[in-house]
Amino acid sequence: MTLPSLTPLPLAAALAALFVHAHALADDPVIQRVLVEGSRASQLGIADSANAGSVSQKELEMRTIYRPGELLEATPGLIASQHSGEGKANQFYLRGFNLDHGTDLATWVDDMPVNQRSHAHGQGWTDLNFLIPELTARLDYRKGPYSPRDGDFASAGSAYVTYANRLARDVATISAGQNGYLRTALAASTDAADGVLTYAVEALHNDGPFTRGDDYKKLNGVLRYSRGYANNGWSVTAMAYHGSWNATDQVPGRAVDSGRIGRFDAVDNTDGGDARRYSLSGVWRQTSAESATKVNAYVIRNQLDLWSNFTYFLDDPVNGDQFAQPDRRVTTGFNAVHTWHAHRSEDMSSDITVGLQGQNDNIFNGLYHTVARRTLDTTRQDHIRESSGAAWIENATRWTPWLRSTLGVRADKYRFRVQGDRAGNAGSAADWLASPSLNLALGPWQDSEVYVNYGTGFHSNDARGTVATVDPKTLEAVGRAPGLVRSRGLELGLRTEAIPKMQTALSLYRLDFDSELTYVGDEGTTEAGPPSRRYGIEFSNYYKPLKWLSIDFDAAFARARSRGVEAGQDRIPGAVEGVGQLALTVTQLGPWEGALRLRYFGPRPLLEDNSVRSHSSTTLNGRIGYRVNKDLRVELEGFNLANRKASAIDYYYASQLHGEATARDDIHFHPIESRSFRVTLIQNW
Template sequence: MKIHPLHTRLLPAALAVMSFAAHADDPPFQRVLVEGSRISQLGEADSAAAGTVTQSQLQARTTYRPGELLEATPGLVVSQHSGEGKANQFYLRGFNLDHGTDLRTAVDGMPVNQRSHAHGQGWTDLNFVIPELAGRLDYRKGPYSATAGDFASAGATELTYVNRLTSGIANITAGQNGYGRALIAASPELGNGTVLVGLEAMHNDGPFTRGDNYRKVNGVLRYSEGFENNGYSITAMAYRAKWHATDQIPQRAVDAGTLGRFDAIDPTDGGSAHRYSLSGKWQRSDDDNSARVSAYVIANRLALFSNFTYFLDDPVNGDQFAQPDRRVTSGFDASYSWHHHRADVASTTTVGITAQNDNIHNGLYRTRARQVTGTTREDHIVETSGALFVENQTRWNATFRTVAGLRADRYRFDVHGDNAANAGTASDGILSPSVSLVFGPWARTEFYVNAGTGFHSNDARGTVIAVDPKTGEPADRVTPLARTRGLDLGVRSEWVPGLQSSLSLYRLDMDSELLFVGDAGTTEAGRPSRRHGIEFSNYYKPVKWLSLDADLAYARARFRNADPAGDRIPGAVEGVAQFAATVTPTGPWSGALRLRWFGPRPLVEDNSVRSKATTTLNGRIGYRIGKATHVELEAFNLANRRASAIDYFYESRLAGEAEAVEDVHFHPVESRSFRVSLTHRF
């Protein structure tokens, strides 16, 4: 059967890890896969900054937490600045993305970013992900696809769960710092389909003086029939967790010896969360048409207690605050594609519609030891959005193809709460065109030109605000939808046997930067910004049993308007590098090492205060016992570096200090630790 390259996205997931033999009349950029290597993106990707990571590659990664699976995206760093149950910290393309601003993340077609969240716009909590069930990771960077909307300006990632496991999995893991995890998963056949079931329980204290006592229970139940291009699935997920938190601490106290690196100032910080979801996907395709429909309902709840300034505002009770958030998110996505063939020209036109509604109750309260002492604000928000898009992919001849798209989004914000001055409705719409030109391949090398616009939404409360709920002073409203404009120039090559390389040069302009405010514990809209950058990604497989990765990225981020404070963007990452070696010989042994570095960052606008670079080295070694049992030793921060996972600069006051002090506040990278796991397949 001849497989057209524009149809490869519709192939079953099982085919994504096979090697396709090209027919004599197939185009020269037929998608191929060398055994054990990455899937070739020649003829598939629309830019040098897009790709797919296979299940075997994801399984080979050494991850301290589930969110680190996204680090398979070249140039992306996933970190943490609080207890394990909190959403991760993300860095990409010159951004400190806080908990997910401008990085759109989805799992099985469901959005993970939470709009108008109590703690920060775009809150992205991936703790419900079970890594063993992840079938692939698709990523793209830049606003160059009509299928991606809100939060996708820096990048977009999607994890897709498998429908079937090749065998059942039973795993038990134990490690230092109170780490324990148990997992069982299987996919028995039922009727005409398959049931996927997975159940996970985990505990982790971390190296902190007051352990995180992170406890989670996580489950997945799915029924599916057919394949990715012709079939359907219905999935239920459930996740619950509780934790203590050691938030960022001031450098001055550590330097004075009054506070250890893993000590906490407020021992009652922490939180709890749950996430329940029900989703369904349906798809049909043939040689001429394809259709996809997905829908979801997600119930999220978070109770979060933080204290970043200690005794700055309230020298008696302290500055702890609560940011509860509960919501029901519902939505659907539908698309229909027509495939056209005429002589040497092949074209696919896709039209789609998407809608999302968030019914949100959240607030901001003053607390002491998790007991409410006062209310700053409490709100009921209904945020509704819808979008229409059209995208055309055309291969004009053997060495030139184009992708052109247009997306139209419309948003409505409805805010009601305890202060009538900060209530009301707002609405906004935006058009986002994009175009990609792909030249080649010549000598298994392609060249890309990408241009497009995107956007991020701002917090609904900021679109109707009139007075600051904390001070009572007048407050300015923010633009509901902030536009971004991007340009990428790239090249991808597989000319050297076994080596896959991609190079991207990019520029991204943003009308309003979303910044995390350390002493307020939330994000706010900031000044317009511009980023230039370069990314260089390499994957080399010199022999069947060895693969090498090298990903390098550099970015220059600046505010675009003049301000006496300066033009640097606080927290903007400038350099990122990852190097890895994975060894998979034919014998029972296997292993891997991964070095991750992300460089110093400006912490204030005039660049007078900067963070230090952070370097970690993780590794694993495994031994196969027979055909079904595997034991593995994982090591984290092997060099035991005393580095920071995050740094901020702001005012705080410790008990006994007469006045506020401006200082660097940091959360440490976890000290060296080991985990041993036993996995049996049945």
């Protein structure tokens, strides 16, 4: 198996103000109001919807996370799961979606896109294992297709992770825990050549609770030079990440129930992966009393080798069904945004923002039949060149002290070019979409605001599906897929701070997709799905009754259905129905601090007729910290404290184990990790 190489051309801190209209509204006195003492900054007069928010560095520090991708669970209603080895991208759930490895959840780190288009394993592949928590300054999130600033993959939601230009305090950590867990990290800032040099390095090893340890090894580094300030200055950042692992993929329930294997065993002990990511990016900002400009550009080189076996001996009773999905790519792109104050008066203000975006992906990937990571034959091998450009404009107007509007439109153009090992699956295609949006905010009245949101968005399909005419496995004829699939969202929301020391948000939404069509990387084919509709309700509440105590509670329920299908066959497999989190956080209690977080992951239909469903799971994680002195503290983290035997993820499909005469339909599950603890020593200076 050879692909061409590529040469790259916690909860008690104040929230950072939402990025929505940050420049346009920064001088408004409403923004500067804080209604919950010693807590999060008020969002009244700032946010365009009830589902947007920002999570500060301190809040992120107080979360107990097993893997970096779980930082995104700070977004209310979002679940990050895993069905394979530690180095693999997470599986995400939000707003009635099984988002697979990132489809319809747009994720950005330091203004660089994380979602990988036309990926070998799945559209929108979102691998966040290169995140270094010590550098994370904040997480901004939005849900729904209501902003022209968000493009591909953002229909269910978007998450923006920002690294700090300068650390308030340098930090060194060393952690050790059960199951072969070891981690050390160093992050620091220093003055250099009239600017600031910020750097971080991280090394990690983790086996997990599996019989054959994951042996996940990670090396990670960031180097940034910046000059000026956050709103007037520039920075250049280099990142490098390498991870390798064994994979204990999902296992069939029948094999565990019969005692043939244990919960933490694997069927194919040669599954695993190796991932590398290198990037170079720069950003420039200039802000004056009349306007604000931001320009950033990036080049990213990603490399993945992934070996999986989900059906065991179904297709090949002799050699087994393991397959490899290598992916090599260089991604280049830029974003430019300019805002100017079109009108200012005592009673009214208006701002106009325009943006340009461009991205190009040069990709070599494939699908191979393997045994013990040795290639037997090629299913497909492709060279993909996918490019896109977008322009958008947004007007934000405060008409009266109680009425704000945001009107925007975005236009996207995509071009797909595929060269492969089969002439019937090669060629070029193009597609474009215009996506309008409108947001109204009414209030505040008695410390409350009402929001009405409407918008259209999209996700791109895999480039291979836009030109394919032949199934590479069966050689049967297939239809071509559209390049872009439209979504339409409508939402009614409420945000209130009428109760002292409490912030509450409630939203009702509907989200339609023209098609659930996706590229199935495990098969090398495009899978057509019918149109869909999702209704949902989301509730988020933050309460700080005491200076040292914070209580978070959020819950979400969604109803996902396919449209235009046979009666009783309208369930969407894997679509999450209900999720919730309850967290208690203690800070400033002498030298002590700590947190407990209860997470509920509701059941999902596994078949269209709802005859097979996954079980729900409830897990409890926690942490406790003790400050030895102003520069030294020790923390103890605990995961799955109740030691629940639950599934991290469930699938229902046919597989065949060695020795079985025929294939069998079964639930295949990946267990959540058993109870484990980690202790960390943290030194600041």
